[in-house]
Amino acid sequence: MDLILKRNLEHQTIPIERLCSIFSNVGIQKPMKSIENPIIDIKSPYLYQNIKRLQEDLPSNMQGTSQNEADYLNIDIKMETGTGKTYVYTKAIYELNKLYGFKKFIVAVPSLAIKAGTANFMKIQSNINHFKNVCGYKTEIKLRTVESIKTKKGSKRYVPNSIRDFVTSSNLQRNTIEVLLVNMQHLKESKNGVLVRDDYDSHIEGYYRPIDAISATRPIFLIDEPHRFSRENATFKFIEEQVKPQLIIRFGATFPSKFIGRGRNRVEVKDYQNLIYDLNIHKAFEQNLIKGIAKEHVESPDNEEEVFKILTMKKGEFVRFQKTELNEQGQAIKTTKELKTHDSLTLLSPKLSGITIDGILATKVNLSNGEEKFTGDVFFADVFATSYVRESIRLAIKRHFETERENFKRKFKIKTLALFFIDDIHSYRDNDMKEPYLKNIFEEELRGKLDEEINKCNIFELEYREYLEESLANITETHAGYFSQDNVSTEEEIEKEVNTILFDKERLLSLVDKNGKTNTTRFIFSKWTLKEGWDNPNIFTIAKLRSSGSDNSKLQEIGRGLRLPVDETGNRIENETFTLNYIVDFTEKDFVKKLEEEIYGETSFEQRVLTSEQIEKIATNKGLSKEEVLIDLMGKGFISFDREIKTDKLQEFINEYPEIFNKLDKNRVRDRNVDKNKKVAIRKENYLKLKDLWEQLNEKYYLHFDTIADEVLISIVSDVITEDLITTTVRRTKRETSEMVQGELIFNVTLDSIDISDDDTLNYGTFLKVVAENTNISIPLIHTGIVRASKLKKIENAFFTKDTVRSFSVYFKQRIYDELLKIYSYKKLPNTTVHPTELTEENGNPRDFVKTSAYLGVNERKGTPLENYLYDTILFDSEIEENNINENISSVEVYGKIPKRTMQIPFIDGSTYSPDFMYVIKDKEGKPTINLVVESKGVNKKQDLRGIEDHKIEAANKLFDMVKEVGINDEYGGQTKLEDIGDVLRRKGISVTYTRQTNNEKLLEIINDLIESE
Structure with a gap:
């Protein structure tokens, strides 16, 4: 399968256009030597006028032009992970060559994994064809990579061909562009460094040090992942002083920080220099360019958040345990303790009373309760029988199969992948040091889950059942690993795994291989080797089986799985919302909070004065007067007397009143541990009024x-x-x-x-x-x-x-x-049962509480809902839903939000969709006979709905028409008596009207029109 690249995506086109427009009216001199690039007039005032013009739509704290003392120009382009950064800088290379004749480019990356991904992107034939045939470029990139060289003692040393070819390529060759790919380890002074050593037995264009020859080409230098290339470190100084490029372009989601000011005035800021484009994560979420995130962690049954890990042991002598717990500030505190044979585990925790150590082997501890624990095992004290790591793996596998089953139902299937970050290669790879316990736990849990999923398959899931059965029959084929040590391995199986993960993304995304054999590899294990640069569009679950510490960027951590997925035809799916399941260590329970802080630290806030609309919204939500709101906000120090927002309290203000700011939609970044603990009561007297409609909506139907x-x-x-x-x-x-x-x-x-x-x-x-x-x-x-x-x-x-x-x-x-x-x-599916559902028990009686409250919405509005609302709590996902819940319409007998995943209407492209609200409405005579199902869409008018949305409206109407026919036939055994149809439909509750509502459509008008038409 080839990935199909898109040519004119706006968020990718804009940065390229901006970059190329910088040189408008700027003098670009023809090269003096055949090996060098055209020469940019770095001192041209037009450069900085153009940059300033391009910055007009950026927040004020990101604006500003700066000219280095060095003879090069720096340009920054900020693009969130997963939005196609590699595509953008590759296309920018083509465009700069086409417009200005630049021929020599260097791409610098921080790691071997990123280097492999970049090389694969530029070399794969389908991508080369895209730039040639779809984009119309008449040139082709010749990719040269800088690799370490090994020479035998006494043998001749030759300059690597990749470097020689890059330098000597003449600018008279119009049909090629030279790109030199180098990882940062080569960009430094080193005795045996491939770029800086001067003891080669040949020269390039008269230069014995390759770096001098490279510098002579006057290259354009591109930096990927700029936060790893701080201006203060040796690598960046090497680029400035040894490579001496004319132009440095930094492409990244995260940029390095720097400090300005002194003493109390010393503040940390992002080190932007001539930033011309800012596609931050907030914009990426808003434009639906990346997946949403649902964080989750395994919780202790008694909420005592402490875990134990077996660090090491010495046969017959001791076992060293590490205890991790959170202090009052939420910081992880680690302590260690050694226990000997016959010691009681109460020395670790009172909860382990009655358990002693019976024996200590090389990598295994035998306990008095008959259990065995191995080096590396992590566990809660109160669930000692089941390790913490096992619970985390079990949770990750559960989320994976929830997603995979839905993705497999689609007309064009999506290969669903999961990524596990671990802290010890020996816990996964077979080795002589200790048992690979993590791999064994994973395979045990996967076997059990595969059995469970196979048994759940119905007659319409035969293909998926075969896929699962193949996975179960060859369990070792389902997972693969990549670790830095693998690069020196000579084992064929390990090399195959590394190549699949790093170089053959298309194979990993395919459900069948080139020989037609089922490809079940979909679980990837790694350390932080794959943390940056590498990603795969079809990662739907990331499980961190270790804590990464508090210093790592949360945006970087989730970046491996943010890219929108591709289906089996290679098409990127852009018209749907997807979620990345993110399983973390319990010490990172506040991951979502820290992620939001990072997001808003990256997003400038320009508002200075609180508006009347914002004050009114707080007053409505709090049940206060506007005067009381102002007094409260001033008392907390959020605003001054004249309603000016105080910048030193801004973040605290936003956190307390997210509803009045342009906060990130909670649907996009949410905490499952918080969501699942929310209890929403069902008003049973209202449920009984909706019972017939609810049971009808939960009937099972399939596409024919x-x-x-x-x-x-x-x-x-x-x-x-x-x-x-x-x-x-x-x-x-x-x-x-x-x-x-x-x-x-x-x-x-x-x-x-x-x-x-x-x-x-x-x-x-x-x-x-x-x-x-x-x-x-x-x-x-x-x-x-x-x-x-x-x-x-x-x-x-x-x-x-x-x-x-x-x-x-x-x-x-x-x-x-x-x-x-x-x-x-x-x-209609035969022989199926309606109950249990999100609202009912197996016997059909209403539950006390909604089974999964998160399915009602991730936003909550304080206050008591209207009496005829189904629930006692107001939960919603969007403003249109909030308005519908709070709109008091006298003709509505009862109404409620339909929990997600309840009524999933299948569509011909393999997707499903669900309506949002159900209503029982009084007719002209005041009798509750009208059933209405509403799908609320956050667009301004129906014309804004794409073509597929219209098709889905037709599909829903077709489904409800079919339901009506089934109800009539059930009542009369297939014989329809026209004069009695109305009575039948009302008595059986099977007459349902379905409609879509946009932002500009009032629910009251929809309901009134429906009553009039009856």
């Missing part, structure tokens, strides 16, 4: 498709080929079309001609086989369609390529989607 005729499939194959959606001619077609993602047409692209290389061409039989695998259409039908197309246009042999397969698959599935819209229907 009529068969698409073979003739239709053949015509689609022929049409896709003959309509020039795929072209291999030398001309460049100007045809505009729309790309298909998850069955939705979302943006226009210009399809350029495809230059064919010999490596891409497939023989006809192979072409048919690969197309069949990608489309699930039989080879004879595809062949017949191609033959039909060949009678309408000439098809050259060069047409049959990998690129054609990919393009054909995209447009074929677009046409199939259109056909599926015509032939699908809903059918």
Whole structure:
């Protein structure tokens, strides 16, 4: 599977355009030597005028132009992790070459893992084709990597070819761009450093030190992950003094800090220099460019937050335990204690009374209660029988399968991955030092969970059942690891795992391998080797089986899993909201709070005076008068007498009154431990009024498709080929079309001609086989369609390529989607039960409390709900939901928010969607006979809903129409008496109206229109 890159995403296009516009009216001199870049007039006043103009939309604390004393220009571009930073700086290289002729670029990264990811991105053929065929660049990047060299004593030392080729490439070669990829370990003075040693037996352009030759090219220098390249460290000084680039461009989500001022005035600020673009995490969440985050940790049953870890042991002598607990300030305090044979574990905690140490082996402790504990084991005192690590793994596996099952149901499946961070390679890799207990625990828990998930599969999940059974049969194939020590390993299996994780992202994302075998590898284990730079779009769960400490950036920690996922066709899914499950150590229980502090530390706050609207909102929520609110806020020091917000109290003010500021939507960053503890009572008298409607909504339905005729499939194959959606001619077609993602047409692209290389061409039989695998259409039908197309246009042999397969698959599935819209229907699942549900027990009686209150919403409004509301608490996810809950409409008998995951209506693209509210409404005679289901959408008008949203509205109406028909047939045994239909529908409660509500639509008007139409 190839990942399909998008060309014109706004958040990626803007920084490139800004970067290139910096040189408007700036003198760029032709190079004096054939090996060097054009020369930028660093002193040009236009440079800094252009930069200042580009900063107008940035917060004031991020503005400011600065010119170094050194002879280079620094430009900063801030992009949150997961938003396509590598794509942006790669495309920027192409664009700078195209516009200004720059040919020599250096990309510096902080680690080998990031280096591998960057190299893979620039070298993979599908990406090269994207920049060439889709973006229209006539040049191609020649990637050279700097590697360490090993020479035998007495042998000649030659300058590495990668460096020689980079330097000597002439700027007269118009069709190539030279990119030198280097990790920071090489950017320093070192006796045997590959770049700085001067004892080579040859020179480059007269230079014996490679770094001098590189400097002579006047390179453009790009820094990835700039927070690792502080201006104060030796690496950055080496870049300035030895590489001597004309231009340094720093691309990153996090930038280094610096201190300004002295004494009490000394403050820490981010070290931005000529920042021209700021895509921070707040904006990334708002624009739905990354996944949301749901943090969770394993809790002690009695809330005594202390854990024990076996650090080490010596056979027959002692065991060293480490105790970790939180003090009153929430800080983790660690203490150690050694115990000997026959010692009581009460020396560690009174809760371990009655347990003594019976024996101490090399890596195992035998306890008097019959249990065994190993070096590295972590456990709560009060759940000693089950280790803390095991509980964390169990929780992570549970969240993984919740997500995987939903992703597998989709029309275009998503391979779901999980990442585990651990602190000891020997706990995972087989070794002679100790038993790999962590791997053993994981496989034990995974086996049990696979058995459970297999048993849950119904008759419509046969394919998923096969996937799970293959996983169970070959459990070792489901997981893989990458650790820094693996780089020196000679074991074939370990090398295979490393290559899969670092270099072959596409293989990791595929559900089947190139031979058609099921690919079940989806659990990745690593230390912090993969903490920065490396990521994978389909990571949905990250489990930290160790604490990372308080100094690490929370934004960096979650960055491995923030990228939006891709489906099995390689398409990035942009029209949905996804969540990253984040399992942390209990010592990081306040992770969400610290993450929010970091987010808002990165987000400038420009408001200076509290508005009347904000005061009114606080007054309404608190049940106070405006005067009382002002007195309260002044008393807390949040505002002055003239309502001016005091900056020294700003963060505290925001934390206490998030609802009046532009706070992050709590749906995007939430704490599951807090959510699940919230108890929301069900008003049982109101439930009884909704009972019929609720039970109907919890009936189970499935999608049914009529068969698409073979003739239709053949015509689609022929049409896709003959309509020039795929072209291999030398001309460049100007045809505009729309790309298909998850069955939705979302943006226009210009399809350029495809230059064919010999490596891409497939023989006809192979072409048919690969197309069949990608489309699930039989080879004879595809062949017949191609033959039909060949009678309408000439098809050259060069047409049959990998690129054609990919393009054909995209447009074929677009046409199939259109056909599926015509032939699908809903059918009721036989022999299913309604109860239990989120609101009811197995016997159908209402619960005392909602089973999972988080499904009602992550925001809470204080106060008592209206009497006819189903619950005693106001929980909501959006402003439109909050308004609906608080709107008092006299014609509404009873209403309630539908818990998420209750009514999941399946759609033809494999996704599901759920309405938000249910209402029982009084008719014109005042009788509660009208049932209404509402889906609230946070857009201003229905025209803002995308095409797929309209299709889903039609699907919901189709479902409710089917429910109505089923109810009538059930009542009359299939015989419909028209004069009695109305009575039947009302008596059985099966007549339901479904509608969507946008921000500009008042619920009262919707309900009144419905009453009038009855």
